[in-house]
Amino acid sequence: MHEGDEALALHALGWILGDEPRAERLLGLTGLAPDELRASLGERATLAAILAFLAGHENDLVACADALQVPPASLAAAAQRLEGTAT
Numbered sequence: 001m002h003e004g005d006e007a008l009a010l011h012a013l014g015w016i017l018g019d020e021p022r023a024e025r026l027l028g029l030t031g032l033a034p035d036e037l038r039a040s041l042g043e044r045a046t047l048a049a050i051l052a053f054l055a056g057h058e059n060d061l062v063a064c065a066d067a068l069q070v071p072p073a074s075l076a077a078a079a080q081r082l083e084g085t086a087t
Helices: 007-019 020-030 034-037 044-055 060-066 072-083
Strands: none
Touching: 007 020, 007 044, 007 060, 007 072, 020 034, 020 044, 044 060, 044 072, 060 072
16 A cells, blocks of 8 residues: 555545535445544545545546546555555
C-alpha cells in the first residue's frame, strides 16, 4: 500500500460530498448511514469503498481526478491497494 492512499480516499470523499446527489448515491451503494461513514473513515474497507465507488462511475472518476489533479488511474490503483487486490 502507498502511504498516500488513505489521504487520496479522504480527498475523494470530500469531492463526492460536495454534490448531494452523488453523496446520496455513495451512501446508497455502500449501505452506510452518514454517522456510520464518519465513524469508519479510519478503516481500509471504507476508504477502498469510496474509491471503488468512483472507479465504478467513469464520469465521476475522471471529474474527481481532475479536481484532485491526479490521473484517474491513480484513484483506481489506490482502491485496489486498499482492497488488497493490487498485483
